[in-house]
Amino acid sequence: MLYREEPFVAKNSMFGRFLGYYKPQMHLFVADTICALILAGIDLAFPIILRSLTGGLFTQGQAAIMQSLGAIAIGLVVMYAVRCGCRYFVSAQGHVMGARMESKMREDLFDQYERFSFAYFDSHSSGDMMSRVVNDLFDICEGAHHLPEWLIICGVEVIGAFVILFTISPALSGAMAVVTAVLVVVMVRQNLNMKAVFSDNRKKISEVNSQLQDSLSGIRVVKSFANERTERAKFRHANDRYLDSKVNQYHAMGTYTATYGLMSGVLYFVVIVLGGWLVAQGELSPVDMATFALYISLFCTPIETLVNSTEMFQKALAGFKRMDEVLQTAPDVQDKPGATELRVEEGAIEYRDVCFSYDDCELGDDGQNRVRPVIDHMNLSIRPGETIALVGPSGGGKSTTCSLLPRFYDVQSGSITIDGQDVRDVTQESLRRAIGIVQQDVYLFDGTIRDNISYGRPSASDEDIAAAAQQSNILEFIESLPEGFDTVVGERGSRLSGGQKQRIAIARVFLKNPAILILDEATSALDNESEEAVQESLERLAANRTTIIIAHRLSTIKDADEIATVERGQVVERGTHEELLARGGTYARYYRMQFEGVRAARTE
Numbered sequence: 100m101l102y103r104e105e106p107f108v109a110k111n112s113m114f115g116r117f118l119g120y121y122k123p124q125m126h127l128f129v130a131d132t133i134c135a136l137i138l139a140g141i142d143l144a145f146p147i148i149l150r151s152l153t154g155g156l157f158t159q160g161q162a163a164i165m166q167s168l169g170a171i172a173i174g175l176v177v178m179y180a181v182r183c184g185c186r187y188f189v190s191a192q193g194h195v196m197g198a199r200m201e202s203k204m205r206e207d208l209f210d211q212y213e214r215f216s217f218a219y220f221d222s223h224s225s226g227d228m229m230s231r232v233v234n235d236l237f238d239i240c241e242g243a244h245h246l247p248e249w250l251i252i253c254g255v256e257v258i259g260a261f262v263i264l265f266t267i268s269p270a271l272s273g274a275m276a277v278v279t280a281v282l283v284v285v286m287v288r289q290n291l292n293m294k295a296v297f298s299d300n301r302k303k304i305s306e307v308n309s310q311l312q313d314s315l316s317g318i319r320v321v322k323s324f325a326n327e328r329t330e331r332a333k334f335r336h337a338n339d340r341y342l343d344s345k346v347n348q349y350h351a352m353g354t355y356t357a358t359y360g361l362m363s364g365v366l367y368f369v370v371i372v373l374g375g376w377l378v379a380q381g382e383l384s385p386v387d388m389a390t391f392a393l394y395i396s397l398f399c400t401p402i403e404t405l406v407n408s409t410e411m412f413q414k415a416l417a418g419f420k421r422m423d424e425v426l427q428t429a430p431d432v433q434d435k436p437g438a439t440e441l442r443v444e445e446g447a448i449e450y451r452d453v454c455f456s457y458d459d460c461e462l463g464d465d466g467q468n469r470v471r472p473v474i475d476h477m478n479l480s481i482r483p484g485e486t487i488a489l490v491g492p493s494g495g496g497k498s499t500t501c502s503l504l505p506r507f508y509d510v511q512s513g514s515i516t517i518d519g520q521d522v523r524d525v526t527q528e529s530l531r532r533a534i535g536i537v538q539q540d541v542y543l544f545d546g547t548i549r550d551n552i553s554y555g556r557p558s559a560s561d562e563d564i565a566a567a568a569q570q571s572n573i574l575e576f577i578e579s580l581p582e583g584f585d586t587v588v589g590e591r592g593s594r595l596s597g598g599q600k601q602r603i604a605i606a607r608v609f610l611k612n613p614a615i616l617i618l619d620e621a622t623s624a625l626d627n628e629s630e631e632a633v634q635e636s637l638e639r640l641a642a643n644r645t646t647i648i649i650a651h652r653l654s655t656i657k658d659a660d661e662i663a664t665v666e667r668g669q670v671v672e673r674g675t676h677e678e679l680l681a682r683g684g685t686y687a688r689y690y691r692m693q694f695e696g697v698r699a700a701r702t703e
């Protein structure tokens with residue numbers, strides 16, 4: 100591909116870039132960490148307090164207990180009030196921190212997508228890009244705020260509990276540690292197995308979604324071919340595969356949950372059997388044995404959380420890698436340092452020895468390209484204010500020629516200039532402001548007609564918008580609508596006909612008022628009546644602007660100032676309609692073919 104994933108020269112490592120997102124949230128991160136530590140400390144302290152209380156009952160008698168009970172009660176209330184506050188902070192502010200990081204990452208990703216040239220979008224599906232913005236960022240930010248707090252709370256609780264138990268009975272705590280280690284290994288393996296099942300699950304649901312989207316988007320084709328049964332069968336197949344995957348998921352989850360239950364069971368078994376034996380031997384007091392039992396629950400929950408965090412860590416890491424890959428990709432069309440504003444005084448365009456290929460051209464042994472470029476040493480000069488029509492066989496390179504002018508792609512060699520300024524030396528913004536494009540496939544945004552017409556000049560007044568609509572022959576139609584310019588056009592303009600959408604797109608360009616115009620097969624998808632209205636407004640739009648037209652129907656361009664035939668990426672002939680007809684070359688052949696085709700159709 101022409102488009103290369105070239106990394107920027109990264110200023111720091113991927114980990115450093117990840118930490119960069121914590122920086123603006125540092126105050127929250129520090130407060131969150133402190134609260135997490137307090138939470139862990141309080142959880143650890145509870146069994147110790149209970150132990151000293153019950154221990155005191157045996158050693159100091161009831162009166163002494165009664166004396167200290169009040170202080171303990173007050174201490175507990177304070178502890179639990181603090182615990183409540185910390186729990187609130189970790190839960191609420193931790194999520195706020197994650198959400199802020201996610202929002203910043205989403206912005207960075209969107210900004211980066213906006214920078215890429217067409218080549219990037221040619222080689223990346225919108226589904227993939229959406230999934231990076233939605234799913235990956237969710238995974239990253241879940242990890243970004245949960246992992247540090249889990250590591251702190253659970254790590255402190257597990258290590259703290261073990262240290263406390265070790266000071267009470269090294270033998271019993273050693274046995275517990277061995278059992279726990281074995282079960283943790285089993286749980287981690289099961290967790291990894293679940294991860295594979297979850298990823299299969301995601302693949303299967305995305306198959307269901309794309310099947311659904313494909314069938315619903317193409318519902319008109321489905322119905323016109325009476326293919327509902329086939330579509331239902333395809334959907335059922337995808338749905339059944341998803342169900343199988345869900346069943347596997349629940350089996351894996353069930354096994355994992357059972358193993359987790361087994362951990363606390365085995366730990367209680369060890370404490371009761373081994374602890375009971377130690378008590379019988381006089382090596383452990385009954386109070387200490389009860390303390391061990393209390394610590395089991397403090398042990399198990401954080402261990403399960405730590406095991407789960409391995410999956411969360413992997414998801415967050417994979418998500419960040421995918422996001423970072425996008426952010427570290429240098430857009431292949433960029434403004435040069437010191438790029439100037441394009442100044443269009445006359446609007447003369449010059450393609451000089453231009454070569455371009457969508458694929459990298461491999462060089463053969465003779466040093467020549469193995470693959471013929473799509474644009475092959477093209478030379479074409481267009482006079483200021485001239486309307487030039489590009490004609491030629493499909494795939495000959497007409498649209499590509501037009502895409503190179505606003506730098507949707509960059510030429511690989513040669514140059515394109517506007518009034519003597521190389522398009523690569525000026526800012527993309529000023530270049531694209533100077534060029535208006537009307538294409539066959541019109542894209543309208545899901546807003547009002549006013550929003551769509553003023554898209555290129557949001558500050559335009561109502562009078563200017565109405566004037567643009569008038570010039571593009573759509574004003575009457577808009578005014579006949581109950582909500583006029585405030586009519587919502589629906590997704591991709593679904594509530595309008597092809598001709599209406601096209602005229603709104605033309606009004607949009609009228610309002611932008613560019614010096615140069617590209618009309619890429621703008622009327623080829625329209626019926627005759629719409630074509631006439633659109634054609635008329637296009638002619639008005641093209642007046643006094645340098646215009647390049649690509650049209651299939653030669654009847655629509657025979658009044659162009661000049662016609663150039665583009666074949667295999669080169670201009671093979673050029674002249675007025677009459678000159679080219681007289682020359683009897685490719686254009687004359689095309690014209691005759693179309694003309695005779697129409698005549699034959701009329702006589703049928």
Ligand code: ADP
Nearest residue numbers: 221457473491492493494495496497498499500
């Ligand atoms: P025309 O407008 O004359 O029909 P195009 O400029 O659209 O021709 O296409 C010229 C050649 O480039 C064709 O072989 C076409 O398949 C190829 N092509 C066009 N667009 C792309 C693209 N985005 N990626 C790869 N190849 C493309």
